[in-house]
Structure formats: structure tokens, C-alpha cells
Amino acid sequence: MRDQAEKLRMRIQNPEKKVAKTIAVVSGKGGVGKSNISINTAMILQQKGYRVLLFDLDIGMGNINIILGGIATASLSDYLNTDMLIDDIIFTTDEGVSYISAGNGLNNIVEIDGTLLEKLLRGLEKLQMNYDFIIFDMAAGANSAAMEILKSVDDIFVLSTPEPTAMTDAYSMMKYLCLEDAKGTFHLICNRADSEQQGTNTLKRLEKTALVFLQKQVNTLGVLLEDPHVRKAVIDQSPFTRKYPNAVISLKLKKLISLYLNKDHEILPVKKDSFIGKLRRFFLEKGK
Numbered sequence: 245m246r247d248q249a250e251k252l253r254m255r256i257q258n259p260e261k262k263v264a265k266t267i268a269v270v271s272g273k274g275g276v277g278k279s280n281i282s283i284n285t286a287m288i289l290q291q292k293g294y295r296v297l298l299f300d301l302d303i304g305m306g307n308i309n310i311i312l313g314g315i316a317t318a319s320l321s322d323y324l325n326t327d328m329l330i331d332d333i334i335f336t337t338d339e340g341v342s343y344i345s346a347g348n349g350l351n352n353i354v355e356i357d358g359t360l361l362e363k364l365l366r367g368l369e370k371l372q373m374n375y376d377f378i379i380f381d382m383a384a385g386a387n388s389a390a391m392e393i394l395k396s397v398d399d400i401f402v403l404s405t406p407e408p409t410a411m412t413d414a415y416s417m418m419k420y421l422c423l424e425d426a427k428g429t430f431h432l433i434c435n436r437a438d439s440e441q442q443g444t445n446t447l448k449r450l451e452k453t454a455l456v457f458l459q460k461q462v463n464t465l466g467v468l469l470e471d472p473h474v475r476k477a478v479i480d481q482s483p484f485t486r487k488y489p490n491a492v493i494s495l496k497l498k499k500l501i502s503l504y505l506n507k508d509h510e511i512l513p514v515k516k517d518s519f520i521g522k523l524r525r526f527f528l529e530k531g532k
């Protein structure tokens with residue numbers, strides 16, 4: 245573990261500029277476990293030595309702040325509407341995971357004036373330089389501004405349960421993003437399955453449907469079984485990987501994240517078509 249941490253430090257200290265890899269966690273409907281997966285993915289990445297920022301974009305819900313113990317006293321809304329700096333709204337857990345609470349200031353992001361827009365983009369640009377991963381916990385469904393974030397991120401974790409409605413909604417989300425020419429890679433997770441076989445069947449159906457109807461190759465990360473430890477951890481306002489590190493779901497999610505890192509873990513070099521670059525182009529076009 246020490247060797248791994250040392251290698252990571254050496255890579256971070258490399259004089260070549262790097263930007264955070266951006267991940268959006270989405271589901272087509274509520275109740276799939278999106279916030280829990282977002283939080284615990286951030287916890288696992290931090291345990292592996294990465295600098296992680298969790299960005300709550302599930303406007304008005306506050307799930308991230310609640311599960312992490314409610315330590316945030318300011319939100320994205322405060323950043324947009326006061327003279328606060330982006331650092332003023334970042335809160336950090338005892339483990340070292342940083343996060344930003346959503347508040348209610350992002351609903352009209354497309355309509356905000358040029359000064360606030362530039363402030364938001366500058367804040368996001370700074371964040372990309374300060375972290376290795378930024379994880380966006382998206383709302384179930386999304387407004388137009390949130391969709392632009394989805395179209396700009398590097399990777400998209402698509403969550404579904406075995407329920408037919410959840411699968412249909414997950415496919416609809418992928419379809420919409422494909423039609424909108426989103427460039428991010430889809431990584432499928434089946435959550436809350438009753439058995440490994442049930443979850444595997446769910447992933448195979450989604451993978452095949454995306455290939456046949458969207459001509460989109462997706463990556464299946466794996467299956468997470470229904471686990472009572474998740475609910476117990478939420479009641480105690482704690483991530484399940486913190487509260488129950490040896491629970492089946494904690495160990496399995498760690499395996500899924502290791503699989504993701506083994507396939508696609510490099511911290512990206514700064515480039516013209518970066519996350520921030522894509523967002524800037526969108527908002528400039530909206531302003532014309």
C-alpha cells in the first residue's frame with residue numbers, strides 16, 4: 245500500500261499539468277441508490293490515495309450532506325449568490341474526502357449572467373487542478389444544464405436495479421446522451437439485485453440493448469446485491485464502507501472500483517477538449 249501511495253505522489257508531483265478525471269453517477273429514476281454509490285466510490289478512491297471531490301448536483305435533496313453527517317454549512321447556491329470563494333463551500337470528512345453540497349442555486353444556471361457564469365467556470369477549473377477525481381452525483385433525470393455536464397464528463401456510471409422500470413429509464417438516459425453526442429464512456433452497475441445471476445442478466449440486457457439500438461459499446465462493472473448494511477449506515481449518517489468495511493457490499497464495490505481503475509485510471513493531461521472547455525462552449529453558444 246505504501247508503494248502504491250508513493251507512486252501516486254510521484255505522479256501528482258510531475259511538473260506536467262494534470263486535470264481531474266470527471267465521473268458522473270446517474271440513474272433514470274430515483275430509489276436506485278445513486279447517492280450511496282457516489283459517496284462510497286469517493287471513499288474507496290480516497291482510500292487508494294487519490295484526491296477526491298464529491299460534487300452534489302441532486303438539487304434540493306441534500307442526500308450527500310446528510311449521509312456524510314451534515315457537516316456542510318454552505319452550498320453551491322451560496323457560492324453563486326454571495327462573495328464566497330469556491331474553497332469556502334468545500335467540506336472534508338475525517339477520511340479526507342472533500343465534497344460540495346448542492347443547495348438550490350443551480351436550477352437556472354443557464355440563465356445566470358456573464359459574471360456569475362464566469363465565476364462558476366473559474367471555480368470548476370480550479371477544482372480540476374486540485375483533485376484527481378471529481379464525482380458528480382446527478383439528479384434522477386436532469387435539466388438542460390445538468391445534461392451539459394453529463395455530456396462533458398469523462399466517464400458516466402449508469403446505475404440500474406433489476407426492476408423493468410429502472411432498466412427502461414437507465415436505457416432512456418443512455419439513449420438521450422447518445423443522441424446528444426455525449427463522449428463519456430458508460431460504465432454499468434446493477435444495484436440492489438437479489439442474486440448475482442439476476443444482476444448479471446440485467447447488465448447483459450442493458451449492454452445488448454445499447455449495442456443493438458444505440459450502436460454503443462458499454463463497460464459493465466458488475467453487480468451489487470441488496471444489503472441491509474446500506475440502510476443501517478444511512479440511518480447512522482455514515483457511508484457503508486466506513487461503517488461496515490467488511491460487509492459484502494463494501495468488499496464488492498471495492499472490487500468494482502478496482503476494475504474501473506485497472507481499465508481507465510490515468511489522470512488526464514490538460515487538453516483543448518477538456519471538461520471545462522466543453523462547458524465553456526455550451527454556455528457561449530447559449531449566450532449567442
